[in-house]
Amino acid sequence: MNTDEHGWAIKYRCLSVFTPALPGTCARGKCAAGRPPHPVRAGRPGLAGARRPAVRGRCRPGGLPARLHLRKRRRTGCKCLWLIMNEDEYTRERKRMVAEQIASRGLRDPRLLAAMEAVPRHRFVPLDHLTWAYADGPLPIGFGQTISQPYIVAFMTDALHLTGAERVLEVGTGSGYQAAILGQMAAEVHTVEFIPELAVQAEKMLKELGFMNVHVHNADGSLGWSEASPYDGILVAAAAPRLPQPLLDQLAEGGRIILPVGSRGFQQLEIWERRGKKFEHEASIAVAFVPLRGEHGWK
Numbered sequence: 001m002n003t004d005e006h007g008w009a010i011k012y013r014c015l016s017v018f019t020p021a022l023p024g025t026c027a028r029g030k031c032a033a034g035r036p037p038h039p040v041r042a043g044r045p046g047l048a049g050a051r052r053p054a055v056r057g058r059c060r061p062g063g064l065p066a067r068l069h070l071r072k073r074r075r076t077g078c079k080c081l082w083l084i085m086n087e088d089e090y091t092r093e094r095k096r097m098v099a100e101q102i103a104s105r106g107l108r109d110p111r112l113l114a115a116m117e118a119v120p121r122h123r124f125v126p127l128d129h130l131t132w133a134y135a136d137g138p139l140p141i142g143f144g145q146t147i148s149q150p151y152i153v154a155f156m157t158d159a160l161h162l163t164g165a166e167r168v169l170e171v172g173t174g175s176g177y178q179a180a181i182l183g184q185m186a187a188e189v190h191t192v193e194f195i196p197e198l199a200v201q202a203e204k205m206l207k208e209l210g211f212m213n214v215h216v217h218n219a220d221g222s223l224g225w226s227e228a229s230p231y232d233g234i235l236v237a238a239a240a241p242r243l244p245q246p247l248l249d250q251l252a253e254g255g256r257i258i259l260p261v262g263s264r265g266f267q268q269l270e271i272w273e274r275r276g277k278k279f280e281h282e283a284s285i286a287v288a289f290v291p292l293r294g295e296h297g298w299k
Contacts, residue, residue, distance in 0.1 A: 085130075090122055093134040097121075101136050102154045112158050115184035116150065123205060124175040143195050145290055147175045148237060152287060154181075156235055159258045159271050159284070162186050166232035169250065171221035171259075172292065176202030176214075178237055183214040190228045192221035194293045222294030224250045231255060239267045239289040244296035248272070248279060260289040264298065 098117045107113070122133035124147055129139045138146040148156075157178075160168065162185040170179050173193035179202065182189045191214060193199035199218035206214050217225055222244045224234070230252035236259030247257055251274045260267035269284040291298040 090120060090133075094121065097134040097136075097150055101151050105151060107151075107154050107158050109158055111162075111164070111185060112154060115157075115181050116154055118184060119177065119180045120209070121147075121150065121177055123209065124177040124180070124202075141175045141198070143198060145174050145195065145198060147177050148289075153178050155285070156237075156258050156269065157181055157185060159269070160185075160233035160235060160256050162233060167228065167230075167252075168233040168235065169225055169228070169231040169247075170235050170237065171224070171247070172237035173199060173202045173216055174237060176206050176216070178235065179214050179216070180206060180209065180211055182235065183211040186233070187213065188228075189214045190217065190225045190231075191215070192217045192219050192225050194219070194221055220294035222246070222292055222296035226250060233257075234259075236260070236292065237289065238292035238297070239264065239287075240292040240297055242296075243270065243272065244292075246296065248274075258284075260287050264291055 094117050098113050102116055103113060122130055124141075125133040125139055126141055132139055134150070136149065136151065138149050138152075141147050160166075162168070162182075164185065164187060166186045167188045168182050168186040168190070170182060170189060170191035173179055173191040175198070176191070179189055179191040182191075183206070189211075191202070193202060193216065196218050199216055203216035206216065215228075219225065221236075221238075222240070224244070224246045226246070229250035231250055232252050232255045234247050234251060234255070234257040236247070236257070239260045239262060241263075242261060243257065243259060247259075251257060251272075253274055253276070255274050257272040258269060261270045262268055265288060267287050267289060269287055270281055271284055272279050272281040
């Protein structure tokens with residue numbers, strides 16, 4: 001990836017809308033990427049703090065290359081200002097996320113923490129929500145779907161008790177972030193997404209990040225994915241009215257399923273484990289997931 005004279009990663013993309021940003025430093029003129037920055041005028045509210053290079057220009061649809069790595073925007077003295085966040089900053093944000101949101105809540109498996117720290121969550125977040133990529137909550141990704149809260153991603157992954165040799169099924173690919181975490185923790189992952197556009201986007205991002213052991217399928221996830229069964233672990237990232245029978249049928253001996261079960265607005269995570277022909281299960285924490293779609297989901 002190219003860098004400018006300040007060492008900031010640059011990836012250009014034309015944006016049709018300019019929005020104000022957090023304070024930093026800016027460069028005057030149209031599309032001033034690459035020019036030496038000058039300080040934003042002092043004396044305005046909220047200008048304290050670290051200064052970072054940014055880009056300023058005219059609000060002209062398609063007329064200005066903008067840097068892809070952005071931070072939350074709010075009004076400053078500049079009419080059109082983006083604050084750039086480089087990869088080192090994203091790494092620090094991930095480390096903080098793992099320490100404050102995951103490890104501090106009792107999840108201490110070193111492999112899990114390493115996976116959460118390694119996967120760049122911001123790559124799975126829409127451009128206009130990049131600011132909150134490492135925030136303690138879910139984010140919309142379009143099509144009425146969300147990327148789950150980091151802690152919930154970690155909690156559900158931890159509940160599968162993965163050692164690294166398993167074949168895992170995920171139902172509800174969404175952005176692909178949960179699949180990427182599973183890809184770090186298991187030998188092989190099959191993830192099924194009901195919405196074609198999300199399946200395409202997730203597959204593209206996962207391949208771009210090098211997750212060759214994650215296989216994306218556009219299908220009815222409530223039916224599982226029998227072609228690669230049985231699975232040592234099954235994670236359902238959407239709320240079901242009850243555990244779909246096909247998922248139980250595709251679970252290997254000693255395998256575990258975790259999924260949210262309940263109403264459309266409120267569910268509990270249930271953890272199921274196969275013991276021969278019998279299944280043991282327990283209820284865990286309260287959650288709120290988007291509804292599972294498909295034959296065994298919400299109609």
